[in-house]
Amino acid sequence: MRRAHPQAAAIISTLGCAVLGLLAGPASARSSSARPARGACPAHRASAKVIGRSARSCSESSRPAHHRPPAKPAPQRPRPIIAPAAGATATAVAGPPATIAAVLATPCQNTEATPEAGNVPLLRAAVLCLVNRVRAERGESPLASNPDLERVAEEHSQELVADDYFAHVSPSGVTPVDRIRATGYIPGPSFGYVIGENLAWGTLRLATPEAIVQAWVASPGHLANILEARYKDTGIGVATAVPPSLSGGQPGATYAQEFGVILG
DSSP: OOOOOTTOSOOEEEEEEEEEEOTTOOOOOOOSSSSOOTTOOOTTOOOOOOOTTOOOOGGGOSSOOOOOOOOOOOTTSOOOOOOOOOOOOOOOOOOOHHHHHHHHHSOOOSTTOOOOGGGHHHHHHHHHHHHHHHHHHTTOOOOEEOHHHHHHHHHHHHHHHHTTOOSSSOTTOOOHHHHHHHTTOSOOTTOOEEEEEEEEEEEGGGGSHHHHHHHHHHSHHHHHHHHOTTOOEEEEEEESSOOHHHHTTOOEEEEEEEEEEEOO
């Protein structure tokens, strides 16, 4: 991870993870060692695939893993902090033209809103609108908000701040698949699924939905999650603070976005 220059007033950081489970996919194991758990992306890695009952590290993906360079900052913005990403390229399937046209014709609201406790629903809606616009611009159908995934995203974003860490896997070894499975989103062991997660935190003007989504889009691993054609559902969580050890005492927000589809 590369840290911003000391004089930078606003900073941003992202992480992304993707997990594929086929029919009879694995129950996610909790890991107390440095070895990745099933369905887990180690901290500071961005995208991994787990297929069937095989546990693979991010560098042993079923598709070629790509190490992503740090994203470049937008003009006149301080250098962001971006975690390296590694993962598979998104699957592309064209969505219905009328649906895509409707997304592109709908302006996104509150994209520059400053995160506050009272406007979290507006922030969630802004992120969803921006993400669906990115998908529509590439010919992909919009994602629908799912209450189970939203609960996972909201609880994880709050936990990152409360427990002062920034990773897909919790200090106790809980993975994105663990969190999502606990909600009942995955109906049972006979169902296949594709699950992904993007995380980000930013301070000051880099904490807005627009800045966060731009940071995800600028990182190929996170963009692959956004553009994955098989995803149908999503959930967005926003904590109106940053993990204390990362914030430098500045106000900001921590974002989590879950992606999912049940394959049957």
